[in-house]
Amino acid sequence: MLFLRILDRLEETLIAFLIGAATLVIFAAVTQRYLVGFPLFYGLLYDINLTWAQELCIYMFVWMAKFGAAYGVRTGIHVGVDVLVNYLSPGKRRYVILFGLFCGALFTFVVGTMGAKFVIELYPTGQVSPDMEMPRWIIFLCVPLGSYLMCFRFLQVAWSFFWTGELPHHDAAHVEGVDDFDALETPPKEPTR
Amino acid sequence: MNSFIIFTLLIALMLTGMPVSIALGLTVLTFLFVMTHVPTEAVALKLFTGIESFEIMAVPFFILAGNFLTHGGVAKRMIRFATAMVGHWHGGLGLAGVVACALFAAVSGSSPATVVAIGSIILPAMVAQGFPKRFGAGVIATSGALGILIPPSIVMVLYAVATGGGSAFGPNGERVLSASVGQLFMAGVVPGIMLASLLFLTTWYRARKFNYPRMPKASWGEAFTAFRKSFWGLSLIVVVMGGIYSGVFTPTEAAAISAVYAFVIAVFIYGDMGLRDVPKVLLASANMSAMILYIITNAVLFSFLMTSEQIPQAIIGWVTEMGIGWIGFLLFVNILLLLAGNFMEPSSIVLITAPILFPVAAKLGIDPVHLGILMVVNMEVGMCHPPVGLNLYVASGIAKMGITELTIAVMPWLLTMLAFLALVTYVPEISLWLPRVLGMM
Numbered sequence: 001m002l003f004l005r006i007l008d009r010l011e012e013t014l015i016a017f018l019i020g021a022a023t024l025v026i027f028a029a030v031t032q033r034y035l036v037g038f039p040l041f042y043g044l045l046y047d048i049n050l051t052w053a054q055e056l057c058i059y060m061f062v063w064m065a066k067f068g069a070a071y072g073v074r075t076g077i078h079v080g081v082d083v084l085v086n087y088l089s090p091g092k093r094r095y096v097i098l099f100g101l102f103c104g105a106l107f108t109f110v111v112g113t114m115g116a117k118f119v120i121e122l123y124p125t126g127q128v129s130p131d132m133e134m135p136r137w138i139i140f141l142c143v144p145l146g147s148y149l150m151c152f153r154f155l156q157v158a159w160s161f162f163w164t165g166e167l168p169h170h171d172a173a174h175v176e177g178v179d180d181f182d183a184l185e186t187p188p189k190e191p192t193r
Numbered sequence: 194m195n196s197f198i199i200f201t202l203l204i205a206l207m208l209t210g211m212p213v214s215i216a217l218g219l220t221v222l223t224f225l226f227v228m229t230h231v232p233t234e235a236v237a238l239k240l241f242t243g244i245e246s247f248e249i250m251a252v253p254f255f256i257l258a259g260n261f262l263t264h265g266g267v268a269k270r271m272i273r274f275a276t277a278m279v280g281h282w283h284g285g286l287g288l289a290g291v292v293a294c295a296l297f298a299a300v301s302g303s304s305p306a307t308v309v310a311i312g313s314i315i316l317p318a319m320v321a322q323g324f325p326k327r328f329g330a331g332v333i334a335t336s337g338a339l340g341i342l343i344p345p346s347i348v349m350v351l352y353a354v355a356t357g358g359g360s361a362f363g364p365n366g367e368r369v370l371s372a373s374v375g376q377l378f379m380a381g382v383v384p385g386i387m388l389a390s391l392l393f394l395t396t397w398y399r400a401r402k403f404n405y406p407r408m409p410k411a412s413w414g415e416a417f418t419a420f421r422k423s424f425w426g427l428s429l430i431v432v433v434m435g436g437i438y439s440g441v442f443t444p445t446e447a448a449a450i451s452a453v454y455a456f457v458i459a460v461f462i463y464g465d466m467g468l469r470d471v472p473k474v475l476l477a478s479a480n481m482s483a484m485i486l487y488i489i490t491n492a493v494l495f496s497f498l499m500t501s502e503q504i505p506q507a508i509i510g511w512v513t514e515m516g517i518g519w520i521g522f523l524l525f526v527n528i529l530l531l532l533a534g535n536f537m538e539p540s541s542i543v544l545i546t547a548p549i550l551f552p553v554a555a556k557l558g559i560d561p562v563h564l565g566i567l568m569v570v571n572m573e574v575g576m577c578h579p580p581v582g583l584n585l586y587v588a589s590g591i592a593k594m595g596i597t598e599l600t601i602a603v604m605p606w607l608l609t610m611l612a613f614l615a616l617v618t619y620v621p622e623i624s625l626w627l628p629r630v631l632g633m634m
Contacts, residue, residue: 012476015476015479015480015483016472016476016479017475018479019257019475019478019479019482020471022250022253022449023254023257023449023452023453024453026254026445026446026449027449027450027453029446030442030449030450034441054247057247057250058245058247058250061244061249061250061253061482061486062245064479064483064486065482065483065486065490066483067483068479068480068482068484068486068487069214069483069484069486069487071479071480071483072480072483072484072487075480077480077481077484078212078213078214078215078484078487079212079213079484079538080207080209080210080211080212080213080216081207081208081210081213081536081537081581082210083535083536083580083581084208084210085208085209085210096209096210097210099209099211100209100210100211100212100215101211103206103209103211103215103216104211104212104215106219107218107222108215110222111218111240114240115240118238143240
């Protein structure tokens with residue numbers, strides 16, 4: 001299962017990188033726009049054109065959204081209305097949950113296929129994005145890739161649920177690093193600057 | 194007839210417990226393949242371009258900023274500052290909890306995050322001081338809800354996104370523009386402070402009645418030190434609100450700036466978080482953001498279907514025919530949203546209902562900003578009562594209390610919130626005064 005482990009790491013690294021990089025890109029663009037107003041920096045920064053930053057940020061986030069959604073299936077963050085399901089007997093509940101997971105797989109498969117068709121039709125048109133002039137089919141490639149990956153994740157979760165009865169569960173109350181319970185009694189370490 | 198089928202299918206799919214986003218998407222697909230003339234290509238394109246807007250990107254940025262603030266020790270310093278201010282009154286730490294929640298809400302856009310950030314520090318401290326657990330959990334679960342009312346707020350961004358681009362017409366047929374994120378943020382300030390004060394008073398009243406512990410009064414020196422230490426966190430309020438109001442940056446840019454700012458204070462100034470923890474925070478934020486963006490994608494599809502089936506127009510026709518005025522309509526909206534709050538979490542509710550309610554409200558002369566604030570307050574109430582009140586679950590996780598027990602524990606504050614909801618619903622000036630005075634609308 002080495003392949004699966006590599007896929008997991010790749011997925012995690014990609015989405016964490018995308019959100020971090022997008023933040024830095026927008027930060028840089030705003031800082032540049034602001035500083036260029038000062039005569040001191042004007043000559044230095046005037047030549048740098050960051051109008052593409054916004055577009056790049058959007059595409060990075062669209063990619064992050066598609067792959068992050070697949071990662072979310074694995075971490076169980078996609079919540080549904082489970083009020084009724086929890087009242088069912090364990091036997092029935094099992095079937096309803098499996099049905100839900102297969103619907104997820106079905107939907108993402110259909111979307112992935114629609115996306116693949118769309119990308120194939122887009123490829124020969126040679127359309128490019130307005131600012132960065134990046135081929136649009138590359139941008140839209142995240143839809144089939146992300147959706148098929150998500151479909152795979154749904155099947156993976158369904159498989160392990162079928163055999164073990166365990167679902168991934170996202171624990172909203174758990175926060176790492178906030179275990180400092182007697183924070184109010186003990187003075188904190190002085191800020192290091 | 195069609196609309197009836199759409200909603201029946203959606204509700205049936207949702208009740209199986211599948212993710213809300215999948216239920217929305219499947220409803221749209223089924224409808225498309227089975228019973229409509231809308232070309233599949235048009236919908237396919239929506240699927241890709243649904244989240245291709247810079248405005249929506251404020252959501253991941255605010256989530257990232259919130260995570261850095263939670264992990265970076267900002268909450269801890271805000272609590273110490275709040276304690277120094279109000280700790281010596283009846284129910285000291287409880288009052289400090291309300292104030293700290295309000296302060297943290299002013300830098301974070303999410304309500305469960307506020308409960309976690311403040312609650313996990315202050316609850317154990319309250320129990321140690323001899324407060325009943327019920328009291329502490331009740332204060333924090335409800336005050337945490339301020340997170341989405343006091344700007345910045347993720348739910349407000351979602352409302353602006355969900356109603357943006359829709360066409361709506363006022364009572365006399367004039368075009369009504371949807372509310373912008375900036376307007377909503379400003380409009381949230383006054384109701385946010387009011388609700389915080391009301392929750393504060395409720396806490397104080399109960400603490401005095403049951404004679405809960407107070408803390409020694411902090412000296413001016415101590416208060417100043419606490420202020421100085423929390424200064425870095427507090428100044429983020431000025432950066433975000435000032436930046437948006439003065440037009441230095443857009444709400445999305447403000448969100449990105451606050452994410453970088455929060456990272457810098459967490460890692461380099463307070464040093465509560467090492468660089469090693471950064472990837473973990475990034476991954477957790479990406480996970481949460483992707484989930485919301487995925488709901489948005491599918492909700493955009495769904496509202497596209499709504500529009501092409503002319504459902505808002507049908508409701509407008511029905512409302513005018515019945516002669517329902519804005520008072521009756523808003524009562525209906527409140528009941529609908531409170532009911533929905535029993536089953537779904539806020540982002541889904543706002544994304545599904547806002548595009549339908551907005552054109553109807555506009556027709557009745559209700560300001561889109563007012564509708565937005567009203568929906569946000571409704572979402573707050575929904576987060577604090579079972580069966581899916583997210584704040585309750587988070588608080589029960591921290592306090593190690595059962596949901597049923599916690600439901601009773603939050604009652605006094607929940608009733609206060611309901612009274613406040615009625616006030617916000619029927620006094621539009623509470624929401625509209627500040628953005629008007631500032632000339633934003």
